Amino acid sequence: MSNIDDKKLPHGEPEIDELTNDRYLEDHEYDGIRELDNKLPQWWLYLFYGTIIFALVYLVGYHLAEWWPLQEGEYKTEMAAAHEVKQATPEVTIDLENMVPMIAAADLASGKEIYDKICVTCHAPEAQGLVGPNMTDNYWIHGDSINNRITIKNLYDVVINGVIEKGMISYKDQLTPVQIQQVLSYILSLQGTKPVNAKAPQGKKYDTFG
Numbered sequence: 001m002s003n004i005d006d007k008k009l010p011h012g013e014p015e016i017d018e019l020t021n022d023r024y025l026e027d028h029e030y031d032g033i034r035e036l037d038n039k040l041p042q043w044w045l046y047l048f049y050g051t052i053i054f055a056l057v058y059l060v061g062y063h064l065a066e067w068w069p070l071q072e073g074e075y076k077t078e079m080a081a082a083h084e085v086k087q088a089t090p091e092v093t094i095d096l097e098n099m100v101p102m103i104a105a106a107d108l109a110s111g112k113e114i115y116d117k118i119c120v121t122c123h124a125p126e127a128q129g130l131v132g133p134n135m136t137d138n139y140w141i142h143g144d145s146i147n148n149r150i151t152i153k154n155l156y157d158v159v160i161n162g163v164i165e166k167g168m169i170s171y172k173d174q175l176t177p178v179q180i181q182q183v184l185s186y187i188l189s190l191q192g193t194k195p196v197n198a199k200a201p202q203g204k205k206y207d208t209f210g
């Protein structure tokens, strides 16, 4: 801000613009154009003072007194909390080798829910087969033909890896291991139900399950 009093006209009075009644600033003349000492609007000034107060509160609150945490601190706190939760909830480990079909009604119900939502489009409502094979008979494409038996593990591998060239995608990222076990248990509970319009058998006949 310029101090007008220092820059008075020779007779001591600041020079005033007749049109606006504002003072002229001394030494602010370029090519004959002179700058007026315009008053800043109140709202602008309050906004400006507001930013100064905000900056002070911010500086003290975040950097000096540390009333509030900085982003980095917040991040660390959240990570620590997540770590604790992780420690408290042990990871579900799937013992694929010893996996057996679930028989609890709640698991089968969850399995049916998943089936009706995702698998039904290709395997048909009663698992009688459509694009995908009929899964109610004892013919399977992906059984363990070497040992002549079919296990839930064989089917689990199909769901995890998919059979892309035949149109079945991998559900590894969509379903948890438990959900896969549930949906397969539901499918296996439909063995021998002989739905109408069942798709012709595909694959090899397996008499031993498990």
Ligand code: HEC
Pocket (backbone or CB within 6 Å): 114, 115, 118, 119, 120, 121, 122, 123, 131, 132, 133, 135, 139, 140, 141, 142, 143, 155, 156, 158, 159, 163, 166, 167, 168, 169, 171, 183, 184, 202, 203
């Ligand atoms: C986009 C169509 C499609 C969807 C959706 C689909 N499948 Fe399949 N599925 C197939 C096809 C096609 C095959 C046959 C693969 C082959 O020929 O090797 C198959 C094969 C299978 C097999 C092996 C059957 C056998 O005879 O060995 C299982 C088990 C299976 N699907 C489970 C599921 C489950 C569980 C879901 C839902 C989470 C699902 N599929 C969703 C198309 C699909």
